[in-house]
Amino acid sequence: DTAVSQTPKYLVTQMGNDKSIKCEQNLGHDTMYWYKQDSKKFLKIMFSYNNKELIINETVPNRFSPKSPDKAHLNLHINSLELGDSAVYFCASSQRGVGANYGYTFGSGTRLTVV
Amino acid sequence: SQQGEEDPQALSIQEGENATMNCSYKTSINNLQWYRQNSGRGLVHLILIRSNEREKHSGRLRVTLDTSKKSSSLLITASRAADTASYFCATDDRGKTSYDKVIFGPGTSLSVIP
Numbered sequence: 674d675t676a677v678s679q680t681p682k683y684l685v686t687q688m689g690n691d692k693s694i695k696c697e698q699n700l701g702h703d704t705m706y707w708y709k710q711d712s713k714k715f716l717k718i719m720f721s722y723n724n725k726e727l728i729i730n731e732t733v734p735n736r737f738s739p740k741s742p743d744k745a746h747l748n749l750h751i752n753s754l755e756l757g758d759s760a761v762y763f764c765a766s767s768q769r770g771v772g773a774n775y776g777y778t779f780g781s782g783t784r785l786t787v788v
Numbered sequence: 789s790q791q792g793e794e795d796p797q798a799l800s801i802q803e804g805e806n807a808t809m810n811c812s813y814k815t816s817i818n819n820l821q822w823y824r825q826n827s828g829r830g831l832v833h834l835i836l837i838r839s840n841e842r843e844k845h846s847g848r849l850r851v852t853l854d855t856s857k858k859s860s861s862l863l864i865t866a867s868r869a870a871d872t873a874s875y876f877c878a879t880d881d882r883g884k885t886s887y888d889k890v891i892f893g894p895g896t897s898l899s900v901i902p
Contacts (some may be wrong), residue, residue: 776836781830
């Protein structure tokens with residue numbers, strides 16, 4: 674079983690569309706994250722949820738809205754997609770407070786291409 | 789916010805050689821981590837070293853940490869073609885909250901030539 678799974682793996686869409694990416698983890702972790710990796714492989718944290726509560730909200734356009742229905746799921750909805758949103762989006766999970774002590778588990782990524 | 793910076797940006801070696809990557813960071817940390825990313829895949833956690841540790845081993849990996857110089861190194865011994873990947877260091881950043889936030893450096897791209 675995949676520990677952190679994201680869907681879809683690839684997403685090609687036109688500017689202005691709205692799209693969602695889903696993430697699920699079966700590790701029993703209580704904290705989940707969204708990271709954005711640009712074309713130069715630079716990883717930037719976007720959001721983090723702990724037990725469905727938003728705890729990290731970086732400077733991200735409000736077109737991006739995360740939703741965590743339960744601690745095993747963290748979805749990312751993007752409105753009015755722009756060319757600059759093209760990137761690989763990674764979901765990750767960890768255990769609260771010790772995420773930085775025991776490492777994060779990452780999903781395999783969603784490659785978003787906006788045309 | 790603080791951020792690790794890896795050096796070199798790219799490294800190409802022959803199979804069997806050792807590979808050394810360095811990471812520098814800006815502020816005090818609780819721990820530092822190294823991750824590997826194979827092409828088209830997610831990041832895989834390799835090793836974590838705490839601020840009170842100086843060296844840690846895991847298989848062919850050796851990580852050192854010098855908090856006085858705010859730097860760390862990752863050594864891969866007897867490299868294999870399968871070690872070809874990007875390697876990232878990551879440091880914790882408590883910022884203004886009590887929750888740990890991990891900040892990644894830009895990574896080192898390692899190519900191991902068979």
